[in-house]
Amino acid sequence: MVAAATVPLIKPRLGILAGRGRFPVLVSSSARDMGHNPYIVAIEGEADQDWSGFDHCVLGIGDVAGLSALIRREKIGTLMLAGGIDRRPRFRDIRPTWSSLAAAPSLLRTLLSGGDDQILRAAIGLLEKQGVQVVGAQTVAPGLLSQIGPLGKLGPRPSDQADIAAAEQAALVLGQLDVGQGAVSVGGRVIALEGLEGTDLMLERVAGLRAAGRLPRGRGGVLVKMCKPDQDERADLPSIGPDTVTNAHAACLSGIAVEAGRTLVLERELVVTLANRLGVFVTGLGPDDERGKR
Structure with missing residues (x-):
């Protein structure tokens, strides 16, 4: 907690x-x-x-x-x-x-x-x-905040940890530039950064890269969303919802990792239902997560 x-x-x-x-x-x-x-x-x-x-x-x-x-x-x-x-x-x-x-x-x-x-x-x-x-x-809606650990039946595998670490660091650097809050890593390599278009359109770009053969279909990848460093938490906290899960699956990602306690999970029950059905993990990252120190 x-x-x-x-x-x-x-x-x-x-x-x-x-x-x-x-x-x-x-x-x-x-x-x-x-x-x-x-x-x-x-x-x-x-x-x-x-x-x-x-x-x-x-x-x-x-x-x-x-x-x-x-x-x-x-x-x-x-x-x-x-x-x-x-x-x-x-x-x-x-x-x-x-x-x-x-x-x-x-x-x-x-x-x-x-x-x-x-x-x-x-x-x-x-x-x-x-x-x-x-x-x-x-x-007034503290129940929307993510908690540490998996939301559904699935959690990240050991092979996902390199993607989580790489995308987390990229998201934090991106946040320092006040540009976006999310990044995608595949095979330990950052392949997409969130810009003004938002998370869903970024994931559509990743799906397009898959379709064009620019990314191997056999390797999953992870979307990570983090608060911007020194962000005013009274507005624009990172968020995910059912569309995020659906679009991550369409991009052939293994899962989604978010900063626990500082990310909003909208329509949580539907997020969990979709994640379980589509085989996508959704997990909250704590400060002492096993991926290592930031």
Whole structure:
């Protein structure tokens, strides 16, 4: 088990900035189960779920003024970010408050040249200037975090350890560049790095390499996902879900290894069912895993 982190106090009312995918729904439902009445701020052009069962509104990705007014009206004291964002906000999308105008030049530089983690830190800073506390989604959905060891019936074989070690180191170096969080190794050699396209499209590239004969079909390989070094864990934790398992299998990989306690496993039961059926291992890596020291 991973040691539990200190859970920040959630001040009423909880607001959830929702991007694309099922993750915001899982977090919102978990928050409701904990007794919260979350207010969902669906990001225009990104959120793709039905929010009719929750108090909600739709706001543009850069509408700081609209969000500030909403925070006051709904008495929101805590905000969390959940879900994917496909596009960066353009500067013309930004509707600032008077208090946030001073940060505009710095924000513009970040939008033009910053990595994803830099942009998220800037976004969190803007949110905190509205007088709210920003917390990670794992605060209300700790059950989504991966644990050490296999999730399903299968675990990595001794022959997989070289792939795990190589892909882990590559993912950490990639994270230092603020580019991505995942890497694939086959036969102890890193053959794919996650870029802006995301994990699923990276795995499609690996499947294409297999189909073209660039990779031997008889050798599996491993996908590893890690937090970026010094990542702000309040947003954009690495995540896997059913599609990750399906795409890893399509790429003829042996398995998936993720950083335990710092990676989200979405729709865990379906992930385990698929992994068992397709013969793909899914495992959480601890700091003292047998692959050796980092």
